[in-house]
Amino acid sequence: MSLQAYQKTAQRSEDPRQTEYRLFGQVTRALMEADQLDKSEVARRMDALDWNRRLWSVLGTDCALPGNGLPETLRAQIISLSIWVNRHTSSVMRGQEEIGPLIDVNRLIMQGLMPRQETPSASDAAFVGTVRASLG
Template identity: 40%
Template sequence: MHQFSYADIVGDAVSLSRQHEAMAMDRAVELLELAKTKGSKSREAIDAVLYLRRLWSYLIEDLAQPENDLPEALRADLISIGLWIIKEAEQIRRHESENFDGLIEINGIIRAGLA
């Protein structure tokens, strides 16, 4: 019978969580790239914006928790980035912007950081 330490189990959980976050970022980038080809007034743009808002709202909430193990400065930076992403997505939703490239780039960078 195998015995696992608490650190092993927690490490596996963190690794799995990062994989899920990376997959969610992959999906965000996919949706944004499709929306970019269809334009800001398309159904694809609405889907991408809604997905981004839900994803980043969840991430910001998680980053704001004291139990989050990331360094406080990094958490604050990621929260700021998330708020910018939500703001940019909202401008696309209101047809005030078509900054899909900026959103694709930033979400891609975050995704790469999760790898």
């Protein structure tokens, strides 16, 4: 089976939560690699930072849409995280902050997206709230 055929099959069998988890994994891996690069590798670092910022921007924009099916509190928390990611990313790009906190937030979100045995509940909102509170 070709790689493209595999990817199409995987996409058809994934639910949105699995797709988000996989995307967060790819973006987080890129951030981790960028974090290990020498500061002189500006273009490669910026590419990873920009990819992460775009991911969070899409999430924030989607949560702002009236038709979004997530609970209002969770939507607001994701929008807040999106704003924080945007600001922190700008600080990283200016050399004022480190990439690590962006990686940490993505990992926490991935933990919340991991497949579970039980039905998803209101604990999702509590999880994002905990992440938000830890960011200060």
